[in-house]
Amino acid sequence: MPTGVALRDAREQLFDAAERILLRDGPSALTSRAVTTEAGCAKGVLHRHFADFDAFLAELVLDRTARLEARGEGLRGTAGTGAVADNLAGALTGLFESVAVAIIALTTSRDALRARLRDGRPSGVPLLTEATTVIAGYLAAERDLGRITADADIDTLAPTLIGAAHLLFADRNGTPPQPAAVRRTVAAVIAGVLPDPQT
Template sequence: MPTGVHLRDVRKQLFDAAERVLLRDGPHALTSRAVTTEADVAKGVLHRHFADFDDFLAEFTRDRITRLADQAALLRAAAGTRTVAENLIDALAELFDPVTLALTSLVFFRDELRVRLRRQNGLPILAEARDMLQRYLSAEREQGRIAADAEVESLSLSLIGAAHLLLAGRRRGTLPETGELEKMVHTVTADVLQRRLL
């Protein structure tokens, strides 16, 4: 990249490049050189905008978490519409897209990144996903669409854990099959939906 050329929205350009590297080559291949090469910028560009590569990764992950907050608001607004299972299936399919799955692995295996992102309870990204489902299920419980005594925190953990296990082992870049998620969601939620009808 020639010196003096102004880059528009460098952060977005670098984040988009990081996503492409994650999708194509996986978390182990995500290095500062891989990102700058993919973004077609000089290596120094990344270090002019971020303190170090872990700072870049932390901001990249926070950007995904911000997107998750937008998804959480939409899911919360969906309470009372369609069926509970349909809402959960769509939310989990969107949540565990290939980039988020790869980022979750990256956060799990990079100690320094995990320290920078650490929340009090849980692994970053998965903890926000749990909170998203918990708020949604609480709203559905308030509307009487799941059992009044449903333990939404445990239910959220079960859904996140099961979906992550189901989808994390997929071939890189492949999307989840709806049938797999449907079966899992119906199994996990069967009790609270049946007890609501009693």
Template sequence: MPTGVAIRDPRQQLFDAAERVLLRAGPNALTSRAVTTEAGVAKGVLHRHFTDFDAFLAGLVEDRARAVEARAGALVAAAGTGDLVENLTAGLTDLFSPVAVAMVALITSRDGLRARLRAAGHAGIPVLSHGVRMVTAYLESERAAGRIAATADADMLAFMLIGSAHMHFTSGDGGPETIRELVSTTVVMAA
């Protein structure tokens, strides 16, 4: 690897490389060597920006969880407009991108990473827990707009939707039609 070559955004370059390795080969293939090789940088670059590989992985998860938080704002802004089922279907389909599904597998497969995330204050499994908060906020906004029953338990409905959608996406049966049917069934319970 050449030395002395400036890297524009090394953290992002490493995160993007980690995603590619994760998608191509799964969580067990995700090593510091695989990431730096994929990124085309010396191994020292990773360790210059992160104390160890679990710190790198925690940074990757937190970066991707922030993206979920950004999408949450758009979903909540859609409350009271358009079709509720379509809004939720689009939100869940967007949430459960291949990267997000792989990220959940990564978190559940690495004890050190889960410990690091818990120490940083993350409850549950980031990405999924962020998704629950996103759907809860959306459903609360829809409840306030009168589009679902005032007695609907937004938290419980969000957990049901996230858990069910995750199962569908990890089984390969998570296409938009399946998710739309799941959302329609859940919304009927909220009416």
């Protein structure tokens, strides 16, 4: 293993390596040795940038969560355009086809990581909590535009959509659900709050 390899952005390369392992082999395969091997660097590189492996994992989750929050801005920007169910189905597919399902499995399987992430963060499952906030923000924007009924219970709809989509995508070894299945699920969840069936 080369020890003198300079990494342009060591943190991002280590995060990307961890993501590839998570997607390919699952959370149980994620070790500091596996990450540095995947990144093509010495093990010491990880420990130069992070206090320990749990600190690395916490930063990985926070980095991917920040990306999710940035995508939420884009979703809110679609309010008032297209069909509400299509916008939600696309956003949920984008979320759960990414590394999100593997990160959720990682955080639920590591107590120390969950404890570290809860410092200064909302309660709940990391990433799912933030994803729920993103979906709720979009639904609120659509409600403000009158494309969702004024009495829509967004605090119930958002986690219901996240939970239903998570169940569709949760089988890491299976094939992703068909887009029609995701849209059908979304349409069923929001059917009661659409003033116009075509929206």
